[in-house]
Amino acid sequence: MTQKRLCPAPLRALAAVLAVLSSTAAPASLGPFEHGYGIPSMGMAGVAYGFARDTSALGANPAHAGTLGSRADIGISLIDPDANGEITGNAAGPDSVHLSKPVILPVPQLGTAFDLGERWSAGATFQSAGVGPEYRSNPFQRFGGGPTARLSLGQIGLVGVLAFRPAPGHHVGASISVGYQTLAVEGLQGFTAPEGSPANASVAPGAVTDRGTDGAFGANVAVGWHGRITDWLSAGAAYRSPTWTQKHDRYRGLLPEGGRLQLPAIYGAGIALQPLSSVTIAIDLQRFVFSDQKAFGNGIARLVDGNRLGSANGPGFGWRDVNALKIGVEWRATQRLALRAGYIDSRQPVRAGDTLFAFLGPVMSTTHYTAGASYRFGPWTVSGYWTYVPHETIRGEDSIPTQLGGGEADVGYHAKQAGLSLGRRFGGSR
Numbered sequence: 001m002t003q004k005r006l007c008p009a010p011l012r013a014l015a016a017v018l019a020v021l022s023s024t025a026a027p028a029s030l031g032p033f034e035h036g037y038g039i040p041s042m043g044m045a046g047v048a049y050g051f052a053r054d055t056s057a058l059g060a061n062p063a064h065a066g067t068l069g070s071r072a073d074i075g076i077s078l079i080d081p082d083a084n085g086e087i088t089g090n091a092a093g094p095d096s097v098h099l100s101k102p103v104i105l106p107v108p109q110l111g112t113a114f115d116l117g118e119r120w121s122a123g124a125t126f127q128s129a130g131v132g133p134e135y136r137s138n139p140f141q142r143f144g145g146g147p148t149a150r151l152s153l154g155q156i157g158l159v160g161v162l163a164f165r166p167a168p169g170h171h172v173g174a175s176i177s178v179g180y181q182t183l184a185v186e187g188l189q190g191f192t193a194p195e196g197s198p199a200n201a202s203v204a205p206g207a208v209t210d211r212g213t214d215g216a217f218g219a220n221v222a223v224g225w226h227g228r229i230t231d232w233l234s235a236g237a238a239y240r241s242p243t244w245t246q247k248h249d250r251y252r253g254l255l256p257e258g259g260r261l262q263l264p265a266i267y268g269a270g271i272a273l274q275p276l277s278s279v280t281i282a283i284d285l286q287r288f289v290f291s292d293q294k295a296f297g298n299g300i301a302r303l304v305d306g307n308r309l310g311s312a313n314g315p316g317f318g319w320r321d322v323n324a325l326k327i328g329v330e331w332r333a334t335q336r337l338a339l340r341a342g343y344i345d346s347r348q349p350v351r352a353g354d355t356l357f358a359f360l361g362p363v364m365s366t367t368h369y370t371a372g373a374s375y376r377f378g379p380w381t382v383s384g385y386w387t388y389v390p391h392e393t394i395r396g397e398d399s400i401p402t403q404l405g406g407g408e409a410d411v412g413y414h415a416k417q418a419g420l421s422l423g424r425r426f427g428g429s430r
Helices: 009-022 055-059 062-066
Strands: 070-088 096-099 105-115 120-131 149-167 170-186 214-230 233-240 265-276 279-289 322-332 337-346 367-377 380-394 408-426
Touching: 055 062, 055 070, 055 105, 055 120, 055 149, 062 120, 062 149, 062 170, 062 214, 062 233, 070 380, 105 408, 120 170, 149 214
Parallel strands: none
Antiparallel strands: 070 096, 070 105, 070 408, 105 120, 120 149, 149 170, 170 214, 214 233, 233 265, 265 279, 279 322, 322 337, 337 367, 367 380, 380 408
């Protein structure tokens, strides 16, 4: 017997709004996350700790509510993901190649910041995350799955921010985010053998796959600091907690801990240098702590060791923690026009021994090249960006358990992204 979650009317209304937004969350390029915070940031390698140009940066460092003045921003990022993979040497079927379906996925952006007085500021923004490949042919069909395979994870959070200026040039901030996560899985019928069967792999075989879309509320908190050290140097740092999330009851036989899928803690720091009045160089170092969250950190070896799907220590994606180095440059070519470029180098989250389940979450981008621009007219600013994520393949090593016929799963991913935003300054904006 499963426990029914309580959902009063106000929460149902909020869930309806957030569900619409979270359904657009796309396969991202840095774990389940987009590589930056807002269109200007994304054109500059995603730097956002010591440098900010719009209110989406509040999702990285809440202290920016005190640096941006009063403004509002709206934008959209479009992602063109391409996941692919190959299974070779597996006794359950012939060698096969699997390609994801072509799709362009939108991710909305919206935020505002405003001064509350000489020392206090506030703001709000959205933060989103997701993975979601859908394959033209199911790589798990050889194990008894259906004709198609899909995992769609989307999460959107509404972030409220409060910042304080303890000393001239320095701001501290804190935020709380209330979010909604949606999950749908298809094509894993091969893991639904009933209790007592020699092929049983799940603690709840009826709650593994093809159960429709399940929703869950979540929340996280963040704290941050930003300071201007000299006229040519500023710095910032922030920490975002793991996103506590309700369990997905419909998929309690798939995810560890009876259906829990929590986004990891994120922390980082950055500096912004201004060697010339028209040039800013920003450098961020960011860390994503995937290993602490069982749905992300547990590998397929857990299944071989007797931890069934859905159990307290059941298998997940098998990701390790990720460090990302982001380097961005902004050149203010004129008083109205700013040009940006950037480069990201990050660690590969997927281990070679966990590539089989990586078909469901092929987030393997370790290199990004970005470009962007902004144009100001009066109080308005229009910004755009473009990102290229080169193709990368991970070759499996002992990646398919002998119980499933052995062999290897090789998985790959590349993507292109672009976006536009419109921002407006108000009153005494900085």
